[in-house]
Structure formats: structure tokens, C-alpha cells
Amino acid sequence: MSYVNGLFSFIKNSPTAYHAVDTIKKELLSAGFTELRESDPSSFSDGGKHFVIRSGSSIIAFKGKSTDGGFMITASHSDSPCFKLKDELSGASYTRLATEKYGGMIHYTWLDRPLSVAGRIVVKTADGIKTALVNIDKAALTIPSVAIHLNRGVNDGYKFNPATDLLPLVGGADSKGTLMQVIADRAGVSKEDIISHDLFVYNAEEGRIIGINDELILAPRIDDLGCVYASLRAFLNAPVSDNSVAVLAVFDNEEVGSETKQGAASTFLDMTLRAISGDDKKHSAALYHSFMVSADNAHAVHPNHPELYDGTNYAILGKGIVVKYNANQRYTTDAVSNATLSVLADRAGVKLQRFSNRADMVGGSTLGSISNTRVSVSTVDIGLPQLAMHSACETAAASDITDMIRLLTELYASSISKNGDNIKINK
Numbered sequence: 569m570s571y572v573n574g575l576f577s578f579i580k581n582s583p584t585a586y587h588a589v590d591t592i593k594k595e596l597l598s599a600g601f602t603e604l605r606e607s608d609p610s611s612f613s614d615g616g617k618h619f620v621i622r623s624g625s626s627i628i629a630f631k632g633k634s635t636d637g638g639f640m641i642t643a644s645h646s647d648s649p650c651f652k653l654k655d656e657l658s659g660a661s662y663t664r665l666a667t668e669k670y671g672g673m674i675h676y677t678w679l680d681r682p683l684s685v686a687g688r689i690v691v692k693t694a695d696g697i698k699t700a701l702v703n704i705d706k707a708a709l710t711i712p713s714v715a716i717h718l719n720r721g722v723n724d725g726y727k728f729n730p731a732t733d734l735l736p737l738v739g740g741a742d743s744k745g746t747l748m749q750v751i752a753d754r755a756g757v758s759k760e761d762i763i764s765h766d767l768f769v770y771n772a773e774e775g776r777i778i779g780i781n782d783e784l785i786l787a788p789r790i791d792d793l794g795c796v797y798a799s800l801r802a803f804l805n806a807p808v809s810d811n812s813v814a815v816l817a818v819f820d821n822e823e824v825g826s827e828t829k830q831g832a833a834s835t836f837l838d839m840t841l842r843a844i845s846g847d848d849k850k851h852s853a854a855l856y857h858s859f860m861v862s863a864d865n866a867h868a869v870h871p872n873h874p875e876l877y878d879g880t881n882y883a884i885l886g887k888g889i890v891v892k893y894n895a896n897q898r899y900t901t902d903a904v905s906n907a908t909l910s911v912l913a914d915r916a917g918v919k920l921q922r923f924s925n926r927a928d929m930v931g932g933s934t935l936g937s938i939s940n941t942r943v944s945v946s947t948v949d950i951g952l953p954q955l956a957m958h959s960a961c962e963t964a965a966a967s968d969i970t971d972m973i974r975l976l977t978e979l980y981a982s983s984i985s986k987n988g989d990n991i992k993i994n995k
């Protein structure tokens with residue numbers, strides 16, 4: 569399977585952060601990794617191939633025989649902006665869903681699309697409760713636009729109210745109660761046993777190749793499943809190093825600020841790396857030599873609005889991996905981490921592009937600087953260049969996916985020996 573088709577099926581199988589983690593887990597298990605529990609940290613330091621999951625939506629996988637050459641880490645995020653399901657709303661004419669926004673999406677892009685529902689449910693058992701993943705896996709919902717004849721001003725700029733304008737239609741009045749029944753059936757449980765749920769409405773469209781030379785891709789959740797998929801491929805492609813530990817970290821809740829028990833601001837990465845090191849002395853030495861790539865997508869220059877970008881520090885689709893800079897450290901990149909990455913990119917034959925926001929614009933932030941407050945290692949912020957970030961359907965370039973995989977494979981196959989100002993990047 570080509571990487572683009574592999575990404576499309578990864579995106580299809582990952583409608584929510586829970587499913588993204590489950591998709592990664594299945595791949596790791598079939599590659600010979602074993603799942604460990606945070607309750608047994610002493611099992612982390614045996615030099616084997618393992619992974620650990622927190623709260624069902626964040627995962628850290630690792631492999632490598634020794635921490636002497638540090639941890640070579642990628643961090644990306646499993647969540648994307650969407651709508652979280654609260655309740656069903658039944659009326660005289662229709663059945664709709666009451667939802668709440670998750671993250672900051674572009675509202676109008678969610679209208680008139682085929683939508684579906686997935687997430688996790690918690691069911692009653694004989695001695696407690698049990699979590700199950702569920703995906704109704706069919707285009708069952710839509711958020712219909714108001715016809716232009718009834719909203720003549722819509723093209724003059726319309727402010728969508730999430731409490732009234734963006735509620736998905738599930739079916740007719742007689743559809744009342746059907747969604748939860750379908751969910752129970754899909755999970756193989758009785759509807760009465762479902763105590764609670766974390767269910768989300770997602771865009772059910774599949775990825776497709778576009779561009780006159782088939783050079784572009786159009787798909788939901790490219791931010792950040794593009795980087796998650798590339799990190800996973802690279803992590804599995806790279807040989808096990810004798811000298812460093814390769815770490816694949818995928819966190820939930822980046823879209824809502826990362827400050828949750830499973831987000832990049834949590835104890836998850838810190839506790840996992842400490843357990844791999846085994847003792848405090850070894851851990852300090854390992855962190856000294858470690859390097860992290862925070863991989864979250866970057867804004868490519870918009871074809872119709874180049875004026876929104878810096879005059880020289882902008883990225884183009886298909887021209888290589890973007891290194892993100894911000895003087896106020898919303899991105900972690902500094903001269904040393906950029907130079908470290910440049911050496912790896914040269915070795916991998918991958919081109920880098922430099923991005924920083926216009927000096928009069930704030931822009932976004934990402935995992936790197938948040939994670940660095942808990943696990944402080946040399947870090948660079950990178951991403952695939954993409955258009956329409958946080959639209960229900962986003963655009964990127966096929967060649968950049970392959971470049972990201974090559975670059976991260978090089979990272980995972982390397983180790984670092986630091987001695988003051990001198991940094992050796994070993995292959």
C-alpha cells in the first residue's frame with residue numbers, strides 16, 4: 569500500500585482520538601510490541617518493545633536497548649476539532665443531536681457533509697463497569713444549511729451559533745432513540761447497560777487524491793493524523809538502536825490546550841521515560857542527550873491570501889517539512905534544535921522549509937513547548953505544510969507525507985552524544 573493510501577485508511581479507522589490510539593495499538597501488537605500498564609513501571613526498563621496507553625486516547629510506544637544515547641522522541645496529537653454528543657433532541661418533525669464544540673473548527677465547513685458518530689461507551693458489568701469503543705461507521709447525519717432564499721445575507725458573512733445553527737439532523741421524528749440502539753448493537757451490548765459515553769460527531773468522508781498531477785490530498789483530520797501516521801510508520805520502519813530509545817508519543821486534547829490527565833501537559837511522558845530509564849541518575853543522563861520532534865501541522869501559504877503570511881518565512885505544499893519558529897517560544901525551535909534536525913534532514917535527503925508568523929500576527933501554538941515544561945529536552949517544532957487547518961476537510965501534499973516518514977525514520981535510527989557545546993549525531 570502506498571503511504572497516501574495507508575494514511576487514508578489510518579484516517580478512516582481513526583474517527584476519534586480513542587480510535588486513533590486503538591489503530592496504533594493494533595499495528596504495534598502485530599509488529600511484536602507488548603502492552604504494559606502504568607501500574608507496573610518496573611516492567612518498562614527491560615530494553616524490549618512496548619507501549620502504554622493512558623485513558624484510552626493517548627499512547628506512548630518505545631523500543632531500544634540502552635538510554636545512553638538518550639531518547640529520540642516524536643510527539644503528535646490524536647484529537648481533531650469536532651462536536652461532542654450531549655443528547656438526542658426529538659421534535660414533532662425531526663430528530664437532531666444536541667452537541668457541544670470540541671476545539672476550534674471552521675464552522676461553515678461542517679455544513680452539508682455526510683457525518684457519523686464514534687467514541688467510547690461505558691457499560692455496566694456484573695462487578696463494575698467496562699469501556700468499549702464504538703463507531704456507527706455510516707454516513708447517518710448532516711448539518712443542513714438554511715437555503716439562500718431564507719437567509720439572503722449569508723454571503724455577506726454569517727455568524728454560526730453552535731447552540732442553534734450547528735445541530736446535526738439524525739432523521740425523522742420516528743428516529744427517536746434509534747442512534748443509541750445502533751450504538752448498543754454495534755458494541756454488542758444492551759442499550760439499558762450503557763451508563764455514559766464520550767461520543768463525537770465526525771466527518772465521514774474518506775480521503776481522496778486531487779491536483780492535476782495527483783500531487784495533493786484532501787481528507788478530514790490531516791491535522792494531526794498526518795503526523796501521527798508518519799511518526800508511526802517511521803517508528804516501525806527504523807531499526808532498533810543499540811544506543812538510544814525510540815519513543816512514539818501521541819497525546820489527546822491538543823485542540824483544547826493539552827492540560828488534561830492524558831494531554832501533553834500531563835505526567836504521562838515524564839512518568840513513562842523515568843520508568844524506561846529505571847533510576848534517577850540514568851534518567852538525568854538520558855534526558856541530557858535526548859531530542860524531541862514535536863510534529864503538528866503547519867500553515868502552507870494560501871493561494872488566494874499570501875498577504876496573511878510573512879514575506880519570506882512561509883511554506884509551500886509539496887516543498888518539504890516545515891520547521892516552525894516563534895521568538896516568544898510558542899514553538900520550541902531554537903538554533904540548536906533546528907541545526908540538529910537539519911543534519912538529520914540532510915542525511916535523509918529531505919528538504920526543510922522555515923515558517924514563522926507575520927510579526928503582527930499571533931498564530932497558533934502546539935505540543936512542544938507544553939511538553940517541555942514537564943520533560944525538558946532539546947526540541948524542534950515541525951509539521952506537514954497544509955491548507956484549511958481545522959476545516960472539516962483539509963488539503964496537504966502527497967510528497968510531504970513521504971518526506972516526513974523519511975525524516976522521522978532517520979531521527980529514530982540516530983542517537984546523540986552531547987558534550988557541552990559539541991553535539992555528535994550518531995547514525
Ligand SMILES: [Zn+2]
Pocket residue numbers: 645791792822864865
Ligand atoms: Zn494540530
